[in-house]
Amino acid sequence: MTSVMGSPDATGRFGGFGGRYVPESLMPAVLELEVAFREAWTDPLFRAQYTSTLESYAGRPTRLYLAERLSEHLGAQIWLKREDLAHTGSHKINNVIGQALLARRMGKTRLIAETGAGQHGVATATAAALLGLDAKVYMGEVDVKRQSLNVFRMRLLGAEVEPVKSGSRTLKDAVNEAMRSWVAALEDTHYCIGSVMGPHPYPWMVREFQRVIGDEARSQYLVATGSTPDWVVACVGGGSNAAGTFAGFVDTSARLVGVEPEGGAAIGRGVGGIVHGMESYFLQDEFGQVNEASSISAGLDYPGVGPEHAYLHTIGRARYDQVNDDQVLDAVRLLARLEGIICALESAHAVAWLVQHREEIAGTSVVLTLSGRGDKDAETIAERLGFLEGESYA
Amino acid sequence: MLERTLQDLRTRGRRLLVPYIMAGVEADWLSLVELVVERGADAVEIGIPFSDPSMDGPVIQRAGETALARGATPLSVLSELRQQSFGVPIVVMTYYNIFHHMGDDRAIGELRRSGVDGVIIPDLPFEEGARWRELAARENLETVQLISPATSDERIDEILSVAEGFVYGVGRMAVTGEQVELAATATAIAARIRPRTSLPVLIGIGISNGAQARSVVGAGADGVVVGSALMRRLLDGESPDALAAFLDELRSALDDA
Ligand SMILES: Cc1ncc(COP(=O)(O)O)c(C=O)c1O
Numbered sequence: 001m002t003s004v005m006g007s008p009d010a011t012g013r014f015g016g017f018g019g020r021y022v023p024e025s026l027m028p029a030v031l032e033l034e035v036a037f038r039e040a041w042t043d044p045l046f047r048a049q050y051t052s053t054l055e056s057y058a059g060r061p062t063r064l065y066l067a068e069r070l071s072e073h074l075g076a077q078i079w080l081k082r083e084d085l086a087h088t089g090s091h092k093i094n095n096v097i098g099q100a101l102l103a104r105r106m107g108k109t110r111l112i113a114e115t116g117a118g119q120h121g122v123a124t125a126t127a128a129a130l131l132g133l134d135a136k137v138y139m140g141e142v143d144v145k146r147q148s149l150n151v152f153r154m155r156l157l158g159a160e161v162e163p164v165k166s167g168s169r170t171l172k173d174a175v176n177e178a179m180r181s182w183v184a185a186l187e188d189t190h191y192c193i194g195s196v197m198g199p200h201p202y203p204w205m206v207r208e209f210q211r212v213i214g215d216e217a218r219s220q221y222l223v224a225t226g227s228t229p230d231w232v233v234a235c236v237g238g239g240s241n242a243a244g245t246f247a248g249f250v251d252t253s254a255r256l257v258g259v260e261p262e263g264g265a266a267i268g269r270g271v272g273g274i275v276h277g278m279e280s281y282f283l284q285d286e287f288g289q290v291n292e293a294s295s296i297s298a299g300l301d302y303p304g305v306g307p308e309h310a311y312l313h314t315i316g317r318a319r320y321d322q323v324n325d326d327q328v329l330d331a332v333r334l335l336a337r338l339e340g341i342i343c344a345l346e347s348a349h350a351v352a353w354l355v356q357h358r359e360e361i362a363g364t365s366v367v368l369t370l371s372g373r374g375d376k377d378a379e380t381i382a383e384r385l386g387f388l389e390g391e392s393y394a
Numbered sequence: 395m396l397e398r399t400l401q402d403l404r405t406r407g408r409r410l411l412v413p414y415i416m417a418g419v420e421a422d423w424l425s426l427v428e429l430v431v432e433r434g435a436d437a438v439e440i441g442i443p444f445s446d447p448s449m450d451g452p453v454i455q456r457a458g459e460t461a462l463a464r465g466a467t468p469l470s471v472l473s474e475l476r477q478q479s480f481g482v483p484i485v486v487m488t489y490y491n492i493f494h495h496m497g498d499d500r501a502i503g504e505l506r507r508s509g510v511d512g513v514i515i516p517d518l519p520f521e522e523g524a525r526w527r528e529l530a531a532r533e534n535l536e537t538v539q540l541i542s543p544a545t546s547d548e549r550i551d552e553i554l555s556v557a558e559g560f561v562y563g564v565g566r567m568a569v570t571g572e573q574v575e576l577a578a579t580a581t582a583i584a585a586r587i588r589p590r591t592s593l594p595v596l597i598g599i600g601i602s603n604g605a606q607a608r609s610v611v612g613a614g615a616d617g618v619v620v621g622s623a624l625m626r627r628l629l630d631g632e633s634p635d636a637l638a639a640f641l642d643e644l645r646s647a648l649d650d651a
Contacts, residue, residue: 011521021490023449023516025542025564028549166455167445176448183449184568186544274491275446277517287467288495289445 004317005207005243005250005308012200013279015314017307020199022277025183030277033190034201036106041208046105053097054212057130058087060094062213064220064367069338074358077365079229081217083241083372084343090372091213091241092123096192098209100127103190110134110189114178116143116171116237117299117346118150119372120194125159127192135159138177140170143298149376168292171302175276195238196306199277203306207243214248217367228252230364234371235259235349236267236320237299239306241371246318249367256318258309259353261328264293266305267313267320273304280307296325296380297345299372327352329384332374344372345380396437396483396512396536396559400594400616403436409648410560410617411607412596413624413641414487416441416457417475418466420628424478429634430624431480433641438480439514439619442468442488449489449516451571453622456629468492472508479509485538485559487514490526498526502533512536512559520553527556538562541587543579550590560594563587563615565601572602572622580606581613588614604647611651620644 012018012034022030040046054060063082071078083091096113103111111128113135115121121137128135137154141163144151154161167173175198182191196203196210214232221229232249234242236258246256260268270281275290283291283303293301312318323331328345331352336342343351347370354361354368374381381387400410413430417423417440427438443458443466450458468488475484486505493501493515505513513535518526520539527537536559541550544567554561565580566573580597587595597610598619607618627637 019522020519021517021522022519023542024519024540024553025449025544025567027519027542028544028546166452167459172446176446179448180451180569186567271495274494274517275489276448282491284491284495287469288491289462290491 004315005247008200008204012204014308014311017279017310018200018203019279020277021274021279022199026179029186030199030201037102037201037205040102040105046101050098050101053101054094058093058097059085060212061216061220062086064217064224067339070335073338074354074361076361076363078354079221079365079367081213081245081367081369083213084341084347084370088119088123088126089375090119090123090344091210091244092120092194093126094212094244095194095206095209095240096120096123096127099190099192100131100133103192104131104133106190108188108190110185111192112136112138112178112181112185112189113192113194114138114171114174115194116174116301117297117344118143118147118154118376119299121159121161122150122153122157124192125154125157128159129157137161138164138174140164140174142169143171146380147298147376170292171298172290195240196243196308197238197276197278197304203278203308206240207247207308210240210244211247213241213244213369214246217245218248221367229254229367231255231257231361231366233257233259233350233353233366234369235300235346236305236309237264237302237346238304239309241369243306243308245369246312250317256312257353258318258320259349260320260322261295261297261300261349262322262324263295264300264302265322266303267309268322270303275304278307280310281305296328296384297349299344299346300349321353323349323352323356327356329381331355332381333385341370342374343370344374345377347371395534396485397593399483400436400560404594404616408436409611409651410436410594410596411644411648412437412439412617412619414439414441414619414621416443416454416461416625417471418443418461418464419457419625424474426628427480429638430641431482433638434645435482436617437483437485439485439487439621440475442471442486442492444489444492447489449569451569451622453572453626453629454570457625460629468496469504472504475508475510483511484509485512485514486510490515490518498529502530502535506533506535510535512538514538514562516540520556540564541583543567543583547586550587554591557591557593560596561587561591562619563595563597565597565599565610568599570599570622572626573600576606576609580610584610584613584615604643607644608647608651611648617648
């Protein structure tokens with residue numbers, strides 16, 4: 001057995017979850033990718049390139065910020081890991097820089113990606129521009145409408161954005177479409193998956209590219225306080241910002257909490273299944289058809305969850321709770337008013353958890369990953385909170 | 395039963411035609427199955443619609459969405475299938491989640507009770523499928539393996555060592571769908587697989603007309619699987635006569651090859 005949050009076994013499993021359930025046409029490609037990632041990740045030159053690009057270009061390390069007014073409000077010490085301050089506005093850039101460098105090392109000249117909120121699409125378009133690669137991003141038609149700012153950003157960055165009109169027209173269908181197009185373009189194209197999901201090696205590789213969040217936060221917290229936090233909290237869609245954060249703290253006594261949206265809680269409300277190349281939990285109907293997730297945040301509207309989270313859940317190392325859309329909106333406003341930070345709706349799920357569990361966390365210390373900034377959600381938030389009509393919302 | 399039937403036909407010199415029909419695509423889809431058998435199908439591949447068909451192109455996706463919107467479920471489809479027998483082997487194609495959700499044992503039992511002889515599960519590669527194959531084999535349900543143009547020779551041999559029923563050679567690096575010109579990979583994959591196995595070798599994915607069927611048979615294949623070209627005609631509302639004429643074209647191209 002491998003250690004918790006070490007590398008998965010040879011078949012890409014975390015306990016009973018994960019694996020490589022892809023059609024034979026894709027099998028050689030995922031096997032090749034695994035070999036390439038293993039080599040790159042143990043190559044000091046590749047590591048140095050990855051780290052220096054994150055520093056000089058993406059703005060790492062991001063701050064670990066003691067949110068004093070929020071702390072006072074909640075009666076607990078709250079530290080925010082500020083991924084919203086990373087270039088492009090979310091943690092997605094960490095993974096994409098890693099995969100884009102790897103793609104170039106493998107001789108690929110083109111990236112394809114799926115995106116929900118558009119943050120992963122923007123990060124992919126950005127890395128492609130930086131490294132001189134072509135990029136095409138698949139995005140559900142529904143998400144194209146509700147995240148129009150990010151569609152514009154991707155196009156300005158030179159990426160092609162293809163609205164996906166099949167199935168439920170959201171993130172899961174964008175994943176299907178990206179996989180379909182990848183089969184026909186394996187020669188020159190790398191599929192840059194945006195979360196800790198998909199067939200092995202993706203869940204492992206993406207977690208490794210995101211562990212910089214947790215590693216930084218751990219040492220920043222140590223420098224600031226001389227110890228480790230009581231709680232580590234992050235929102236979970238596919239689960240990449242949470243996995244990257246947890247990886248830095250899994251061997252401490254910190255309690256790890258992943259926060260799912262009520263309408264997309266694969267762990268909370270899903271059942272075991274095999275979709276998108278992996279064995280994990282998925283929202284499904286009684287016959288095994290995958291249900292659409294629905295929450296206020298496009299980036300968490302994924303009916304599945306990364307296999308490593310399924311594993312952390314079954315062994316009890318991490319806990320997964322849910323918050324609803326109203327709690328999320330309240331959290332956005334709370335953080336804006338108390339800290340002057342407008343966070344993404346995805347990240348606000350983690351903040352909402354703090355409010356929901358203020359009694360449980362009273363007097364303790366929390367590191368919370370604020371995965372992204374809220375600009376992209378301005379319209380959705382304004383609509384829901386009513387600012388656009390000129391109402392005075394208190 | 396699948397393998398034995400196809401092998402018998404093959405030794406008698408017959409080229410094999412396996413049309414694909416999405417179950418539940420219309421109310422009387424079973425009569426479509428009858429139609430293709432009447433027009434010379436040697437086995438029929440029946441799709442069970444899945445919400446996330448990541449190996450299927452627009453036509454099969456649309457067929458699946460149509461079937462799901464009509465209320466087709468894995469169990470409704472299998473119980474309809476149970477009402478009729480067709481005199482040729484039936485092979486069910488769907489994604490693994492459908493069976494996994496039922497539980498492997500139960501799925502295999504339901505399939506057999508409906509007279510299904512084989513399955514094609516595109517997202518269950520041979521590495522992940524050992525347990526399924528073992529359980530299925532116990533009930534004489536044959537699991538067809540796919541080999542793609544990207545598969546190495548070494549891997550082809552590994553896959554062939556567990557293959558049963560027939561070998562499904564993927565004709566091109568793409569999802570299901572029609573093509574105007576036959577991809578060079580379709581004849582190449584037929585030629586690569588042929589000398590390595592005594593199982594029937596069928597080429598599918600992209601085979602769109604009689605001439606293309608003849609070409610892959612010329613390269614060493616025993617026959618073809620035809621899906622999108624048939625389903626597109628059906629979804630376009632072509633008459634049973636027109637569908638029959640298309641099947642006749644495929645049949646005679648194979649017979650003359
Ligand atoms: C800001 C932000 N946070 C979180 C997520 C969810 O992704 P994950 O669960 O992989 O961190 C997204 C996805 O788009 C996002 O944009």
